[in-house]
Amino acid sequence: GAVVSQHPSWVICKSGTSVKIECRSLDFQATTMFWYRQFPKQSLMLMATSNEGSKATYEQGVEKDKFLINHASLTLSTLTVTSAHPEDSSFYICSAPPAEWSIDTQYFGPGTRLTVL
Amino acid sequence: TQLLEQSPQFLSIQEGENLTVYCNSSSVFSSLQWYRQEPGEGPVLLVTVVTGGEVKKLKRLTFQFGDARKDSSLHITAAQPGDTGLYLCAGENAGNMLTFGGGTRLMVKP
Numbered sequence: 001g002a003v004v005s006q007h008p009s010w011v012i013c014k015s016g017t018s019v020k021i022e023c024r025s026l027d028f029q030a031t032t033m034f035w036y037r038q039f040p041k042q043s044l045m046l047m048a049t050s051n052e053g054s055k056a057t058y059e060q061g062v063e064k065d066k067f068l069i070n071h072a073s074l075t076l077s078t079l080t081v082t083s084a085h086p087e088d089s090s091f092y093i094c095s096a097p098p099a100e101w102s103i104d105t106q107y108f109g110p111g112t113r114l115t116v117l
Numbered sequence: 118t119q120l121l122e123q124s125p126q127f128l129s130i131q132e133g134e135n136l137t138v139y140c141n142s143s144s145v146f147s148s149l150q151w152y153r154q155e156p157g158e159g160p161v162l163l164v165t166v167v168t169g170g171e172v173k174k175l176k177r178l179t180f181q182f183g184d185a186r187k188d189s190s191l192h193i194t195a196a197q198p199g200d201t202g203l204y205l206c207a208g209e210n211a212g213n214m215l216t217f218g219g220g221t222r223l224m225v226k227p
Contacts, residue, residue: 009214036159038215044152046159059159093215106154106203108217 003027004096006109013084014117020080021112023094029074030096034106035067038091050077084116120144121208123218130196131226138191138204138221146208149182149189150215154203196225 003026013019023033033050048069049057056069068080077096081088091113095106121142130136140149148167152160164173166182166189173180177200179192193200206218 034159043162044160091215095217106220108205108207108215111215113214 004094004107004109006092006094006112008112009110010113010115012115012117015085016083018080018082019084019114020078021092021094021114023077023079023096023109025075025096025098025107028096028098030077030098031074033071033077033094033096035069035077035079036093036095038093038111044093047079052077081114084114086116089114089116121206121216121218123206123221125221126219127222127224129224129226132197133195134225136193136196136223138193138206138223139188140190140206140208140218141188142208142216143187144208144210144216145186146216147186147211148209149186150207150209151180151189151191152205152207154205154220160203160205193223196223198225198227201225 005024005026007022011019031052035047036044037047038044046059047062050069050071052071052074058064066082071077091111093109093111095108097106121140123140148165150165151163153163154160164175164180166173166180169184169186171182177194181190189206201224204221207215209215
């Protein structure tokens with residue numbers, strides 16, 4: 001089956017630093033990738049839709065200047081948390097539907113646990 | 118790497134029929150979550166099961182966690198067109214990392 005990877009799996013950083021998270025589709029091309037955030041005991045929350053070659057679409061309440069998304073190729077999307085603060089500590093997960101498939105079907109990455117001290 | 122196999126991948130049924138979706142793994146999870154996702158939206162958490170053998174009901178949906186906490190099932194009774202969507206299971210390990218199943222796309226025809 002299709003595989004989506006994320007790097008890093010874990011990251012601990014100091015408040016005020018920026019953290020980049022990568023999402024890669026390993027055996028398929030993805031023109032669209034989705035970024036989610038999950039706080040403990042809560043549901044996944046869609047943050048933004050990443051589109052290859054164009055600007056990302058952010059959900060209401062998500063600061064686009066704080067969560068920078070770049071989808072430079074058909075297999076890679078990056079999420080950069082700028083000037084991270086402790087309240088940004090969360091589980092970040094990406095997903096991608098294979099380009100030739102319906103957008104309804106997605107493959108999820110393993111997630112990245114961010115802890116901001 | 119933990120794997121979670123979800124089946125069936127696609128399911129098309131008539132209104133009123135019953136169905137069961139399965140999630141199976143060789144790994145033990147501390148908890149297992151079930152989500153439903155509609156096109157263009159993020160997954161919505163339906164339920165979290167934590168205890169081996171636990172059964173939770175949400176209206177016509179019945180969720181069960183296997184005794185060994187390696188598998189789970191979602192049973193829908195008398196399916197309705199409004200149940201149409203993508204159902205996802207996700208297992209959480211001790212490190213609070215989620216592993217998602219491949220999803221089951223359900224279509225309920227009126």
